[in-house]
Amino acid sequence: MQTPIYKNSWNLETIFKGGSLSSEFTGYIAEIEQLVAELEKMMKKWPVEFAVTDIKQLLDTLDNITYIKIKLEQAGSFVSCLQAQNTSDAQANLLRSKVTAIGSTFAKTKLTFEQLLGNMNQVVWDELLTDQRLQGLSFVLNEIRNHTKERLSVDKEQLVQGLSVDGYYGWEQLYDLLVAKIQISFEENGHVKSLSVGQAANKFSEKDRSIRKDLFVKWEKAWGSQADVFAETLNRIAGFRLTVYHERGWTDPLKEPLEINRMKKETLETMWQVISENKQPLVSYMKRKAERLGINKLSWYDVEAPIVETDHSEVTYQEGSQFILEQFSKFGPNLTEFTKKAFEQEWIEAEDRPGKAPGGFCTGFPDSNESRIFMTFSGSPGNVSTLAHELGHAFHSFAMNSVHPLNCDYAMNVAETASTFAEMIVADAAVKQAKTKTERLALLEDKLQRSVALLMNIHARFLFETRFYEERKAGYVSSEKLSKMMVEAQKEAYCDALEEYHPHFWASKLHFYITDVPFYNFPYTFGYLFSLGLYAKALEEGEVFEKQYIALLKDTGSMTVEELAAKHLSVDLTKREFWEKAVHLAVSDVEEFMELTN
Numbered sequence: 001m002q003t004p005i006y007k008n009s010w011n012l013e014t015i016f017k018g019g020s021l022s023s024e025f026t027g028y029i030a031e032i033e034q035l036v037a038e039l040e041k042m043m044k045k046w047p048v049e050f051a052v053t054d055i056k057q058l059l060d061t062l063d064n065i066t067y068i069k070i071k072l073e074q075a076g077s078f079v080s081c082l083q084a085q086n087t088s089d090a091q092a093n094l095l096r097s098k099v100t101a102i103g104s105t106f107a108k109t110k111l112t113f114e115q116l117l118g119n120m121n122q123v124v125w126d127e128l129l130t131d132q133r134l135q136g137l138s139f140v141l142n143e144i145r146n147h148t149k150e151r152l153s154v155d156k157e158q159l160v161q162g163l164s165v166d167g168y169y170g171w172e173q174l175y176d177l178l179v180a181k182i183q184i185s186f187e188e189n190g191h192v193k194s195l196s197v198g199q200a201a202n203k204f205s206e207k208d209r210s211i212r213k214d215l216f217v218k219w220e221k222a223w224g225s226q227a228d229v230f231a232e233t234l235n236r237i238a239g240f241r242l243t244v245y246h247e248r249g250w251t252d253p254l255k256e257p258l259e260i261n262r263m264k265k266e267t268l269e270t271m272w273q274v275i276s277e278n279k280q281p282l283v284s285y286m287k288r289k290a291e292r293l294g295i296n297k298l299s300w301y302d303v304e305a306p307i308v309e310t311d312h313s314e315v316t317y318q319e320g321s322q323f324i325l326e327q328f329s330k331f332g333p334n335l336t337e338f339t340k341k342a343f344e345q346e347w348i349e350a351e352d353r354p355g356k357a358p359g360g361f362c363t364g365f366p367d368s369n370e371s372r373i374f375m376t377f378s379g380s381p382g383n384v385s386t387l388a389h390e391l392g393h394a395f396h397s398f399a400m401n402s403v404h405p406l407n408c409d410y411a412m413n414v415a416e417t418a419s420t421f422a423e424m425i426v427a428d429a430a431v432k433q434a435k436t437k438t439e440r441l442a443l444l445e446d447k448l449q450r451s452v453a454l455l456m457n458i459h460a461r462f463l464f465e466t467r468f469y470e471e472r473k474a475g476y477v478s479s480e481k482l483s484k485m486m487v488e489a490q491k492e493a494y495c496d497a498l499e500e501y502h503p504h505f506w507a508s509k510l511h512f513y514i515t516d517v518p519f520y521n522f523p524y525t526f527g528y529l530f531s532l533g534l535y536a537k538a539l540e541e542g543e544v545f546e547k548q549y550i551a552l553l554k555d556t557g558s559m560t561v562e563e564l565a566a567k568h569l570s571v572d573l574t575k576r577e578f579w580e581k582a583v584h585l586a587v588s589d590v591e592e593f594m595e596l597t598n
Contacts, residue, residue: 009346052127074366209293257517270575448589486505
């Protein structure tokens, strides 16, 4: 049977024909706008004193909100894809502004609805939730009520939402525009190229240290040349957040991200404490890697460097795709069939070309039950892991197709669980199937780089952001101060294991500028360690585990993470035991690495 050839670029035409000039998409946006206007009228007809007999109005409003939410997510995902595939698409930027404005109006109307839920008499509320049509939504509806009680009056929250369009969200969009214009010169085979930041980032896995170092100097210079503008952007985003928090009476900047991730602060603190106490194996790994590279100490640009050359150091997109399918097939039929569909129906944009945005993501299209995956596949084993990671995100959305849309809003930390779980299947299999000691060492090191990224790099981001928000409470933080704070956080998180750090990392990392989710860092580490617990269980139970796994994914939008872990893994996330086992698994490859490099 002939191996299928998969395209490495996605097809957006099946969603809306015509790209950013799509008349179909223009009509779709107009429809959403009309639906939001009708919802506003509906909210004005709500009874002053809500009674159990008014339940039909509640159900109708929930249906309308759900319908609009699905369409807005579809529109937002489409625009995100347009912007990512071509950073110079000016029309896509205009569409982003339009969708953001409609989303803001919808959010304001939804705030009115949420306030009405929050104001309901408790006796009436309890009786309403006994209705069979609402019982499956009790977690989400109670969550809305509880959050409403901790926020400002509805008119003030609506004002905040309205000001966000040209303020809060506007700063994020400005950052995206600035990043799109950054070009980094790179000489290859005697020719000088201009690389986008996404292409340049991939070059840090080059085997020649002089190339990596030269690129890093240019990389730092490029971000540093715009440091004051990036500092202005970051300060304004943080300042906006802190002002809103102050008005709500919130003193802890972690309150919102913890709420969004449905996670206790006790869980987060226990996780970081256990990680901080168990980094020594990774420090030993980095020291040995430095020896293998013939240097005293690794620098930032050496962390992703290959330590051996193998015949499999370059992987084609087709080879990577087939390998992922082969490994997923050993886990379960549902994941395998879904992944085939994603490849065959051209859901993946992986082409290595100029003009693309940096990084990778998966975005859902709930109105058409599809996903799209964005990345730049340049041929490294790490690219295969990234592709598997994003396919894990897409499978999570697929697993929830039968779940009520209001129960599909799972938090980032459990979203990262599904993606990291998929990545683990592929990375672990690659090591086990290595044909030579050299190949095994290369793949083992790729896994360890991931542990360094999630237990050290992400920790540095968390430390930096925590301290930045405390500093920002006192006033504006200069670009020089931001760089100093960044290096201090990196030194602490990496246990001073590096020679040279990345001062402008705060400018180059998109995650600091995302307005939807503050503290876009610790959920990655949570997801990584939580997925290790799931992966250990999958190895024990084999293919039968897929059914349990899908059941867990279905619950991710209607439980706290502590409840999820208790139900599906029988563990208490506020205690050290789970995290100690997970961190041990994360660093367990160091011992074999040390033996292979002895």
